[in-house]
Amino acid sequence: MNFHEKLTPDERFLLLAVLVLALGALAALTLAVRGGHLLQMDQAVLGGFHKLKHPSLDRFFSSITWLGSLWVLLPSYVVLVLTLSKSFEHVERVMGIGFFGAIITTYVIKYMFERKRPHFFGPIGELPLDPAFPSAHTTQIIAFSLLLWIVVYTGPTVGNLLLGVLLLGISASVVLSRMYLQVHFPTDVMAGTLIALIWAAIAILVVKSGTVR
Secondary structure (H helix, E strand, O other): OOOOOOOOHHHHHHHHHHHHHHHHHHHHHHHHHHOOOOHHHHHHHHHHHHHOOOHHHHHHHHHHHHHHOHHHHHHHHHHHHHHHOOOOOOHHHHHHHHHHHHHHHHHHHHHHHOOOOOOOOOOOOOOOOOOOOOOHHHHHHHHHHHHHHHHHOOOOOHHHHHHHHHHHHHHHHHHHHHHHOOOOOHHHHHHHHHHHHHHHHHHHHHHHOOOOO
16 A cells, blocks of 8 residues: 555545444444343354364364464564565555554453353353453554554465465464354454454555644
């Protein structure tokens, strides 16, 4: 994406629409979860993942889930900023605002909400100690992948398409892993996804409006 050009009215409207809709959806989801209205759906979906349990899938998802960890993504962020800054201006601003904004928002909500982890079928591996809602791994991998793709996207080329498919595949695998491993409710990963979208929209709006230089 060319961050030297200002947003067109249509682009601004689209980003604001995404932002408002995602914020509204996150607020509605949070209220529904707090009221216990989606617990049956959560249990049903986790039950479906439990039925898929297999040693090969256990190993795959236990490994792929680490790609959503800050232990992996923070060093990756530093490397990308150092290597891409000369070729893609504003990479540190766009990814910095969007990625870290999403992380901070997720952990603030986590400790305000303090939702316990799923207990229906037992986790595969260790159960994380921090609260469940929203899923930090989901927020982090989607925000990182989406912002990276936005920054390097230069048009509908084969390279951009392949990168998008790769990032989408990694993100989807991490998201699915959180439910397969029974460490997050589906509503946790839904909230994480919405937070990532919110901050991606904010990052583009802020940088392309010239608010941050």
